[in-house]
Amino acid sequence: xxxxxxxxxxxxxxxxxxxxxxxxxxxxxxxxxxxxxxxxxxxxxxxxxxxxxxxxxxxxxxxxxxxxxxxxxxxxxxxxxxxxxxxxxxxxxxxxxxxxxxxxxxxxxxxxxxxxxxxxxxxxxxxxxxxxxxxxxxxxxxxxxxxxxxxxxxxxxxxxxxxxxxxxxxxxxxxxxxxxxxxxxxxxxxxxxxxxxxxxxxxxxxxxxxxxxxxxxxxxxxxxxxxxxxxxxxxxxxxxxxxxxxxxxxxxxxxxxxxxxxxxxxxxxxxxxxxxxxxxxxxxxxxxxxxxxxxxxxxxxxxxxxxxxxxxxxxxxxxxxxxxxxxxxxxxxxxxxxxxxxxxxxxxxxxxxxxxxxxxxxxxxxxxxxxxxxxxxxxxxxxxxxxxxxxxxxxxxxxxxxxxxxxxxxxxxxxxxxxxxxxxxxxxxxxxxxxxxxxxxxxxxxxxxxxxxxxxxxxxxxxxxxxxxxxxxxxxxxxxxxxxxxxxxxxxxxxxxxxxxxxxxxxxxxxxxxxxxxxxxxxxxxxxxxxxxxxxxxxxxxxxxxxxxx
Amino acid sequence: xxxxxxxxxxxxxxxxxxxxxxxxxxxxxxxxxxxxxxxxxxxxxxxxxxxxxxxxxxxxxxxxxxxxxxxxxxxxxxxxxxxxxxxxxxxxxxxxxxxxxxxxxxxxxxxxxxxxxxxxxxxxxxxxxxxxxxxxxxxxxxxxxxxxxxxxxxxxxxxxxxxxxxxxxxxxxxxxxxxxxxxxxxxxxxxxxxxxxxxxxxxxxxxxxxxxxxxxxxxxxxxxxxxxxxxxxxxxxxxxxxxxxxxxxxxxxxxxxxxxxxxxxxxxxxxxxxxxxxxxxxxxxxxxxxxxxxxxxxxx
Numbered sequence: 001x002x003x004x005x006x007x008x009x010x011x012x013x014x015x016x017x018x019x020x021x022x023x024x025x026x027x028x029x030x031x032x033x034x035x036x037x038x039x040x041x042x043x044x045x046x047x048x049x050x051x052x053x054x055x056x057x058x059x060x061x062x063x064x065x066x067x068x069x070x071x072x073x074x075x076x077x078x079x080x081x082x083x084x085x086x087x088x089x090x091x092x093x094x095x096x097x098x099x100x101x102x103x104x105x106x107x108x109x110x111x112x113x114x115x116x117x118x119x120x121x122x123x124x125x126x127x128x129x130x131x132x133x134x135x136x137x138x139x140x141x142x143x144x145x146x147x148x149x150x151x152x153x154x155x156x157x158x159x160x161x162x163x164x165x166x167x168x169x170x171x172x173x174x175x176x177x178x179x180x181x182x183x184x185x186x187x188x189x190x191x192x193x194x195x196x197x198x199x200x201x202x203x204x205x206x207x208x209x210x211x212x213x214x215x216x217x218x219x220x221x222x223x224x225x226x227x228x229x230x231x232x233x234x235x236x237x238x239x240x241x242x243x244x245x246x247x248x249x250x251x252x253x254x255x256x257x258x259x260x261x262x263x264x265x266x267x268x269x270x271x272x273x274x275x276x277x278x279x280x281x282x283x284x285x286x287x288x289x290x291x292x293x294x295x296x297x298x299x300x301x302x303x304x305x306x307x308x309x310x311x312x313x314x315x316x317x318x319x320x321x322x323x324x325x326x327x328x329x330x331x332x333x334x335x336x337x338x339x340x341x342x343x344x345x346x347x348x349x350x351x352x353x354x355x356x357x358x359x360x361x362x363x364x365x366x367x368x369x370x371x372x373x374x375x376x377x378x379x380x381x382x383x384x385x386x387x388x389x390x391x392x393x394x395x396x397x398x399x400x401x402x403x404x405x406x407x408x409x410x411x412x413x414x415x416x417x418x419x420x421x422x423x424x425x426x427x428x429x430x431x432x433x434x435x436x437x438x439x440x441x442x443x444x445x446x447x448x449x450x451x452x453x454x455x456x457x458x459x460x461x462x463x464x465x466x467x468x469x470x471x472x473x474x475x476x477x478x479x480x481x482x483x484x485x486x487x488x489x490x491x492x493x494x495x496x497x498x499x500x501x502x503x504x505x506x507x508x509x510x511x512x513x514x515x516x517x518x519x520x521x522x523x524x525x526x527x528x529x530x531x532x533x534x535x536x537x538x539x540x541x542x543x544x545x546x547x548x549x550x
Numbered sequence: 551x552x553x554x555x556x557x558x559x560x561x562x563x564x565x566x567x568x569x570x571x572x573x574x575x576x577x578x579x580x581x582x583x584x585x586x587x588x589x590x591x592x593x594x595x596x597x598x599x600x601x602x603x604x605x606x607x608x609x610x611x612x613x614x615x616x617x618x619x620x621x622x623x624x625x626x627x628x629x630x631x632x633x634x635x636x637x638x639x640x641x642x643x644x645x646x647x648x649x650x651x652x653x654x655x656x657x658x659x660x661x662x663x664x665x666x667x668x669x670x671x672x673x674x675x676x677x678x679x680x681x682x683x684x685x686x687x688x689x690x691x692x693x694x695x696x697x698x699x700x701x702x703x704x705x706x707x708x709x710x711x712x713x714x715x716x717x718x719x720x721x722x723x724x725x726x727x728x729x730x731x732x733x734x735x736x737x738x739x740x741x742x743x744x745x746x747x748x749x750x751x752x753x754x755x756x757x758x759x760x761x762x763x764x765x766x767x768x769x770x771x772x773x774x775x776x777x778x779x780x781x782x783x784x785x786x787x788x789x790x791x792x793x794x795x796x797x798x799x800x801x802x803x804x805x806x807x808x809x810x811x812x813x814x815x816x817x818x819x820x821x822x823x824x825x826x827x828x829x830x831x832x833x834x835x836x837x838x839x840x841x842x843x844x845x846x847x848x849x850x
Binding site for chain 2: 058061062063064065067070071
């Protein structure tokens with residue numbers, strides 16, 4: 001087994017070396033694929049070895065010599081557990097610590113992301129593999145068991161979706177996902193402990209398998225069925241409001257709104273308004289004309305299915321410099337007589353050429369005084385195309401119940417816009433450069449710490465006191481502790497682009513080509529301080545009053 | 551009693567492998583469990599060793615419920631079976647070294663003596679050993695800690711005569727230090743050393759007896775008549791394997807009593823010329839009983 005263990009360590013070292021060598025530099029598609037595949041290979045190798053470790057002293061059956069020796073089955077279980085922790089996760093932890101250390105943070109700080117990654121790896125791969133090994137006889141049987149489980153789950157999930165038993169949105173797709181993930185991990189750890197204890201002590205083969213399958217089903221049910229109100233309540237306990245959100249109120253602006261025919265997504269189905277776009281997440285909800293190349297190409301792919309209405313709204317009582325973002329929204333459109341024409345608790349979904357995509361009503365607001373204490377922003381309201389066409393001439397009332405988060409500034413950092421490299425507190429080791437097209441400034445960061453919930457980034461020329469429109473980008477993660485469930489490793493690469501030049505000549509930037517040499521890439525961090533609910537009511541409106549744009 | 555079962559039952563789905571077995575193994579005995587294939591011998595041993603759980607009833611081993619056998623009891627039990635799975639990737643020497651620390655009573659000199667006598671290749675992997683070598687290996691792993699109870703489940707299966715003799719030599723040399731429970735078809739190998747016998751048929755214990763008593767109550771009888779011998783109806787049920795050849799009527803009396811035999815012979819047979827009574831080997835006892843059970847003529 002030692003060659004396998006050495007192989008796993010070598011794969012981890014190879015991945016670390018490759019990522020360190022690339023650093024914040026550009027990555028080709030081929031390299032990107034390899035860097036994405038290496039963690040996957042590592043995860044499955046770890047799971048495979050865990051199965052083999054358990055099956056060295058097979059539990060199942062009645063012919064094993066060790067069953068007749070003065071060996072406590074509990075000791076066998078503990079020995080295997082300690083072995084995988086020390087011999088598998090030990091070297092991986094050291095590699096993680098080293099990789100995190102290379103991003104520039106201290107040794108003490110590097111322990112947290114490294115341990116977190118190993119904890120997630122253990123809970124999601126090693127521990128389940130230990131159980132699968134305990135309820136099967138051979139590696140092949142174990143693989144078959146897992147394949148059958150996956151197929152069964154996929155079939156049930158599809159049926160559940162079709163029967164609308166499973167909702168089309170879940171808490172795990174919101175910023176409160178850490179609550180669900182933590183609960184699921186806890187459930188799984190308890191279940192794993194129970195199954196291992198049950199299997200090793202009682203040696204009941206069928207019961208062990210049933211318990212494992214039941215635990216998996218329960219974990220999946222928890223992931224997709226966790227009540228949002230519970231997650232919201234937990235989050236409110238974590239980020240205890242100080243009262244500054246108390247005066248915040250929403251109201252429709254009196255100006256006409258715009259709606260667009262096209263459905264704007266990033267190809268992966270995530271709303272354009274300030275969401276993470278793979279590694280590049282600088283997208284603005286306030287200036288919808290700025291898109292990445294990927295998003296622009298996706299617009300033509302997803303031409304039907306959803307109309308996105310853009311409505312100006314007012315936010316009263318927003319504290320200075322604070323940022324307000326939407327987490328969830330429940331929409332109801334009613335006729336004047338009260339008949340519900342449309343209602344949705346979650347995103348509006350449609351099918352496009354790129355696949356399924358879903359959009360939620362969303363806005364972001366940062367204090368830009370229109371009147372004293374009032375901020376104007378734009379609400380993006382997605383509606384099914386068919387509905388829009390049916391009711392566009394009708395007077396309707398729109399009521400939206402939002403779950404909102406108020407974020408406060410938590411530090412500012414800046415880098416030179418051109419060819420700078422710096423350690424940014426709260427993010428990681430970052431570098432800037434002009435992209436290959438010469439119209440955007442790229443920021444690439446190697447991050448091992450919890451990133452801020454939201455960033456407001458902009459290009460500024462401090463000498464000329466010029467600034468391009470800021471972009472707001474938010475992660476869907478308000479976790480108060482580092483639980484790196486989604487990130488495949490202790491260090492991950494992130495960043496984005498800010499435009500400074502429009503090759504078509506349509507947009508003109510205050511900080512443009514002439515100023516970019518002395519410009520600064522400014523990053524403002526925001527952390528959550530309060531989570532609350534507000535209702536926006538637009539009592540009468542006609543969709544036909546919108547301006548259509550193609 | 552070192553082993554005791556009370557109404558022991560084991561069912562595999564609808565198949566009843568053990569049906570209310572009540573058996574007692576005296577301490578210090580060499581106790582043979584005999585029976586046809588599928589009688590339930592191996593199932594019984596596996597239940598005693600807590601490799602499988604009984605459906606009903608109970609068993610105690612070394613004074614402890616078989617379900618509660620702890621490392622303390624297991625350190626006093628040696629087990630040899632033809633189906634034992636040992637870690638094939640380890641060598642003989644490595645596996646013995648691995649086992650040594652688990653037993654406080656492990657005698658290294660004894661270990662060396664056993665290994666020498668069994669002539670096991672220490673550097674060879676277990677999965678490279680022949681069947682006979684594996685059994686000798688299992689015995690080498692079961693003796694050095696001087697167990698109080700040595701359990702042998704079909705230890706001679708597939709072994710040639712030489713290895714059988716080597717095997718039994720090792721067992722018998724130390725048999726007076728422990729209790730031996732052996733299940734086997736190869737009764738000729740153990741006949742000279744067995745002190746007690748239990749006969750199992752279709753999951754039931756048909757009888758359990760000391761070897762002396764068994765030998766005393768089973769006899770082969772040859773009656774020479776002054777006429778052609780025929781097998782008549784109405785003969786005593788405990789006369790098994792009744793056979794007529796010429797003027798000789800032979801049978802195995804499984805409830806031999808000298809006076810009663812004479813009376814029964816004179817009652818059921820005529821023109822008796824001679825009667826010869828001879829002891830029966832354990833193999834013959836087993837064969838007789840097994841055939842009678844199969845034919846449904848075995849008296850209860």
